[in-house]
Amino acid sequence: MRILGVDPGLTRCGVGVVEGLPGRPCRLVAVGVIRTPPEDDIPDRLLAVEAGITEYLDRYRPEAVAVERVFSQHNVASVIGTAQAAAVAILGAARRGIPVHTYTPSEAKAAVTGSGTADKRQMTTMVTRLLRLAEPPKPADAADALALAICHVWRGGTKARLLAAGRRTTKGVRT
């Protein structure tokens, strides 16, 4: 499966596409960062994030999108911009009928490092190793986007199958 991971942000929005199967190594398809100048107006910044996300969705045609879940416990000063960038990504995918899944930073960390409390350096090291890259993806937002995509391949794939199986056997039970 081909997954787009999005680490949302207005100043830097990490985007990364990987291909893989649960329990098998993933392959890097594309990675990048959408940047918008903090001095620009919000409407222009949201349009720029949308243009970047649209390019990734239309060029790489992912089967699902994995977005980092925004918490109000995040840095309060940046939570609004993060939530708005996430909304742009979620809306772009939803408009195309692409399923969207959200993962907490801990879930993404645990998926690639085995620990939900791993630091940025450890995350980047593991993303580099798991995708067998010649050098670490930069900046950290790009590595985080790839970690979210890998997390979805490994966890989401299983979760989606369990959910589908659950729906078949126990209709109406929310899992």
Added chain:
Amino acid sequence: MRILGVDPGLTRCGVGVVEGLPGRPCRLVAVGVIRTPPEDDIPDRLLAVEAGITEYLDRYRPEAVAVERVFSQHNVASVIGTAQAAAVAILGAARRGIPVHTYTPSEAKAAVTGSGTADKRQMTTMVTRLLRLAEPPKPADAADALALAICHVWRGGTKARLLAAGRRTTKGVRT
């Protein structure tokens, strides 16, 4: 000028269109509330808000959109949904080239009641009176959306003209 006011929210997003000129009474064009069920997934809720905003933008063709500014001081539990609904409204307008202005709740309150600390009841009373409505717009989100639109006609109109004049005479100076 015809203005769409948006009081953003995922559960209830107030939308109101008024027509008027600075210093003159405004006329109600349309008012409503876009509701999305809290138990729905975020992608579906954002799509529903987008569909509602799109309908208002395309049917009433406002010259500008006035959106309540989201603060991180807001109720932290709801700030993410509010920020995301605001993003959907801002993006919809920006995509159509319609200027977006944001106003704080105090600015909208001061515009219609003369006091930035007016309560909901006072706001609704003044919106009803200013638009010469037979009965108060309900729920409060609808009245708030109309207050934002009136606020833009009265304040934003002036601000826009000052900005335009400033751009003509002092190019490059940010006002």
